[in-house]
Amino acid sequence: MTTVQKRPVPPLAKPRPAKLPVVAERVLDNGLRVLAVRRRGVPLAELRLRVPFAGPTGRGGRSDGHAFRAQAQLLGDTLLSGTATRTAAQLAADVQALGGQLSASTDADRLGFGASVLVSGLPGLLDVLREVLTSATYPKHEVVGERDRLVQELAIYRSQAAVVAREALLSRMYGEHPYGRELPTAEELSEVKASQLRSLHGKRIAPEGSILTLVGDLPPSRALDLVETALSGWTAAGKAVQTPPLPAPPDGPALLRDRPGAVQTTLRMSGPAPSRTDPDYAAFGLANLVFGGYFSSRWVANIREDKGYTYSPHSQVEHPPAGSRVTVSADVSTPTTAAALLETVYELGRVATTPVGQDELDQARRYAIGVLALSTASQAGLASTLSQLAGAGLGVEWLRDHPAQLAAVTVDDARAAAARYLAPNRLTTVLVGDVAQVEAPLRTLVDLEVG
Amino acid sequence: MKQPRARRAATKGPVRLAKAASPSYVVERFSLDNGLRVVLSPDTSSPVVAVAVYYDVGMRSEPQGRTGFAHLFEHMMFQGSASLGKTEHFSHVQGNGGTLNGSTHVDYTNYYEVMPSAATELALFLEADRMRSVAVTQENLDNQIAVVQNEIRVNVLNRPYGGFPWLMVPPLLFDDFANSHNGYGDFVDLESSTLEDAQAFFDRYYAPGNAVLTVAGDIDSAQVRGWVEQHFGDIPARPVPERPSFAEPPLAQEKRAVEHDRLAPAPAVAMAWRVPDPADLATYLPYVVLAEVLTDGDASRLQERMILNDRSATHISGYLGLLGDPLDARDPTPFLLEVHHPEETSLDAVVATVDQELARLASDGLELPELDRTVARMTARYLREVDGVLGRATTMSVFEQQRGRAELVNELPDLLRQVVPAQVQEAAATLTPDTRALLELRPGTGEDA
Numbered sequence: 025m026t027t028v029q030k031r032p033v034p035p036l037a038k039p040r041p042a043k044l045p046v047v048a049e050r051v052l053d054n055g056l057r058v059l060a061v062r063r064r065g066v067p068l069a070e071l072r073l074r075v076p077f078a079g080p081t082g083r084g085g086r087s088d089g090h091a092f093r094a095q096a097q098l099l100g101d102t103l104l105s106g107t108a109t110r111t112a113a114q115l116a117a118d119v120q121a122l123g124g125q126l127s128a129s130t131d132a133d134r135l136g137f138g139a140s141v142l143v144s145g146l147p148g149l150l151d152v153l154r155e156v157l158t159s160a161t162y163p164k165h166e167v168v169g170e171r172d173r174l175v176q177e178l179a180i181y182r183s184q185a186a187v188v189a190r191e192a193l194l195s196r197m198y199g200e201h202p203y204g205r206e207l208p209t210a211e212e213l214s215e216v217k218a219s220q221l222r223s224l225h226g227k228r229i230a231p232e233g234s235i236l237t238l239v240g241d242l243p244p245s246r247a248l249d250l251v252e253t254a255l256s257g258w259t260a261a262g263k264a265v266q267t268p269p270l271p272a273p274p275d276g277p278a279l280l281r282d283r284p285g286a287v288q289t290t291l292r293m294s295g296p297a298p299s300r301t302d303p304d305y306a307a308f309g310l311a312n313l314v315f316g317g318y319f320s321s322r323w324v325a326n327i328r329e330d331k332g333y334t335y336s337p338h339s340q341v342e343h344p345p346a347g348s349r350v351t352v353s354a355d356v357s358t359p360t361t362a363a364a365l366l367e368t369v370y371e372l373g374r375v376a377t378t379p380v381g382q383d384e385l386d387q388a389r390r391y392a393i394g395v396l397a398l399s400t401a402s403q404a405g406l407a408s409t410l411s412q413l414a415g416a417g418l419g420v421e422w423l424r425d426h427p428a429q430l431a432a433v434t435v436d437d438a439r440a441a442a443a444r445y446l447a448p449n450r451l452t453t454v455l456v457g458d459v460a461q462v463e464a465p466l467r468t469l470v471d472l473e474v475g
Numbered sequence: 476m477k478q479p480r481a482r483r484a485a486t487k488g489p490v491r492l493a494k495a496a497s498p499s500y501v502v503e504r505f506s507l508d509n510g511l512r513v514v515l516s517p518d519t520s521s522p523v524v525a526v527a528v529y530y531d532v533g534m535r536s537e538p539q540g541r542t543g544f545a546h547l548f549e550h551m552m553f554q555g556s557a558s559l560g561k562t563e564h565f566s567h568v569q570g571n572g573g574t575l576n577g578s579t580h581v582d583y584t585n586y587y588e589v590m591p592s593a594a595t596e597l598a599l600f601l602e603a604d605r606m607r608s609v610a611v612t613q614e615n616l617d618n619q620i621a622v623v624q625n626e627i628r629v630n631v632l633n634r635p636y637g638g639f640p641w642l643m644v645p646p647l648l649f650d651d652f653a654n655s656h657n658g659y660g661d662f663v664d665l666e667s668s669t670l671e672d673a674q675a676f677f678d679r680y681y682a683p684g685n686a687v688l689t690v691a692g693d694i695d696s697a698q699v700r701g702w703v704e705q706h707f708g709d710i711p712a713r714p715v716p717e718r719p720s721f722a723e724p725p726l727a728q729e730k731r732a733v734e735h736d737r738l739a740p741a742p743a744v745a746m747a748w749r750v751p752d753p754a755d756l757a758t759y760l761p762y763v764v765l766a767e768v769l770t771d772g773d774a775s776r777l778q779e780r781m782i783l784n785d786r787s788a789t790h791i792s793g794y795l796g797l798l799g800d801p802l803d804a805r806d807p808t809p810f811l812l813e814v815h816h817p818e819e820t821s822l823d824a825v826v827a828t829v830d831q832e833l834a835r836l837a838s839d840g841l842e843l844p845e846l847d848r849t850v851a852r853m854t855a856r857y858l859r860e861v862d863g864v865l866g867r868a869t870t871m872s873v874f875e876q877q878r879g880r881a882e883l884v885n886e887l888p889d890l891l892r893q894v895v896p897a898q899v900q901e902a903a904a905t906l907t908p909d910t911r912a913l914l915e916l917r918p919g920t921g922e923d924a
Contacts, residue, residue, distance in 0.1 A: 029557075030557065030558040031557065031558045031600075031604070032558075033558070033567065033597065033600060034596045034597055034600050035597075036571060036593045036594050036597060037592075037593040037594075037595070037596065038593060039522070039591055039593040040522040040591075040592060040593065040693065041522065042521060042522050064520060065520060065862050066498060066858040066859065066861065066862045067496060067858065068855060068858055068859060068862070104773075112773050112783055113773055113774050113779050113783060114774075115773075116772050116773035116774035116779075117774035117848055119772075120771070120772055120774055120848040120849065120851065120852045121844070121847065121848035121851055122851065123496075123851040123852055123854060123855035124852065124855065125772075125852065125855070125856070140855065140859055141855065142496065142851065142854075142855050142858075145851075166783070169782075169783070169786050172786060172817075173782065173786065173789045176741055176789040176815075176817055177789055177790070179740040179741060180635065180636075180739070180740055180741060180789075180815070183635040183738055183739060183740045184634060184635060185633055185634070283633075285737075286633055287628045287632045287633050288625070288628045288629060288632075288633045290633075318569055319565045319569060320562065320565045320566045320569045320570060325562060328622055329561065329562055329618065329622075330618070331618075331621075332617075332618045332619075332620075332621025332622050332625070333621075333625070334622075334625050335622055335623075335625040335626035335628075335629055336626075336629065355625070355628070355629040355633070356625070357621075357624070357625055357628060386570075387566060387569070387570035390570055390571055390572045391569045391570060391571075391572055391573075393572055394571065394572015394573055394590070394591050395572065395574060397521075397522070397523065397572070397591060398523055398572075398573075398574065398589055398591075400521075401521040401523045401863065401864065402862045402863040402864075403859075403862055404859060404862065404863075405863070
């Protein structure tokens, strides 16, 4: 449009490094590990509690993984439905009155609590947490009501194309392993009884192996004392169960699942990725960014900013404890489905077989270092980051050491990591779309299983 | 700056919020000769900075035949500017360790970066460059029309409950095109958008005098003021468009409509009322509190009754503003209640229960402890939002733009605390069946009925 003279982009000032948070730690007599950090700012405290909660592999018999998952799901959803002294509504009102919010949920590896509260309400919130951990009652009316509600919510959840694709992908990658199905079916839920939840609670919600992280505007020693006062009486004798090892990644054709009339195809490709403690981690992280892990990547430039096939292509890494994975995601318009897959495979192949540019690598490196600092710049962000690190067996020093690892990654390191983890023939592919329109074009590119 | 802290110990009863729950962020403001309003809020606790630019134009300003244009234009602002080629804005921000985005709302369009504070001047330069001149080519326009269409597909057309209720309620609740049209855009309108439209939209609405710039975080005010003058100061002033009134009278009688959603497995209903002009916070905030009394958590009126007790609903939410932020829209704006329910519960039963609970609040009011606990959590949630530099910058921007008062960032907790039970009761009394819009979402195509 208007012609205006170009101006030079200003240089950066000298960076002011973030101070490494000081983490106070105490292991209570019951085995609970407590981490506390003072972060001045708003008068709030952020709490995260991780309780190991893995289930078995396989189905049928005494160690039915699917039955366990159904129970665990409902346990997370009804844990706050009543204690020895409070009904569900009383508990909710008490937490609200403290300026607090408290939630609990389970996944294939753990039970997680998240809470935030006005600092003035922290003792009260810890008292509620103590009651929940030591005397949750799982009232029959609430369990049955929540079970029915969950069946409805799951039906709504599973009506989303992204969920259909995720469930198909995880099932294909992990089979009967607990990671193969994150959520129960209506039938499995209908088998769950309140008495089973009470029994599961007693066996598995134990302080040994659990980690509580507290970040807020209060002295760490006071935070530790408050937690110890509230939770030292939590003495369940259960044992932490580790998630079973993952099966080998599957071979086989891409899976195409029908969504008749869909105006977009939901494309997902996924495979194993290095964990945070793997020597490949930093190099892989940068290779993934260069490929498609942020907006300024090759894949986004190609299929969005050049060709307009999609709105939000993204290559994301998740770190569940039994094995990390990378997942390449894009929702592409139906007529461009095959072309989008072609470009995706091309960009994966390119990053896996040809050197990345030094400039691309440096840009990805600065991004990775920068967003790590941003992620700890609020109380909530710092609490979540520290809790995740602790769950992976890492301490706060990782926030200092990881940037140094990123700084050391070379072009060759990045290519080697990409070849190991992003080569398209190593990834499991799932597409959800209108089979009538996309099957034939897709078959020109890949072996396809329709089902 | 050290923040004052609440000192009250926990009690079994509700915490009466002391004034100490208010934050005390620094607010400094100045204007440039070209009309740009600037808010600075230094806070050196983390070496990060948020830079936000709010243009006073949103979906409401779109002309007939150009639905979705404000949002499409937001995309164009990332496609190149006076000194930057396509994708360079992204690479300068991300490649220096930052994140960025933009979003289009009913009454404004915003752009922001969160960066290491060493990149403050860079972020200001980038925003100034595209305020000075946006550089769009036909190729980029065509590309972004395709991208926006894919955004609508993923968020609306290929998604169950897509656009429910934010795209479905306005045509029922409002009559004026400005308030009632589809702000995401009709595909025909999007495809017929031209470069001339883009230049005209930029010239008219992206004048420096129509914008607020906020910089919050690890900054030195004097230095940032110098950078702002250096990079934004020579952008020529342009006339600032007068914002027309979009006010409409309340509905004279109930209006109902049915939408069929072939992807949805279960029914849902949205109820919407027009509320008093948000400009008058004393009249408006009781409605914001009312939404929470009704729907925030297991101890709220509707959730306790419908989800916990009689199980007539599976999901309930209540909020002010089409996009769920009560303090980011001007008049007119809706109060919305959204209920997802099982097939076994009839629509009539759901509506009757909601009416009963509203009537009960209107006749009996509520006790102070219920109000206090509601406001306690609202306050904590608000503090959590402004704890991050981005939440703080965006909150201050919209307060400054719409109310000329970024200081509200610190004052809001006290204003919430001043709401009394009688005001919530009076607000509930206005949400009657005869002034509401009721949108029913039915699963299926509607063809087998």
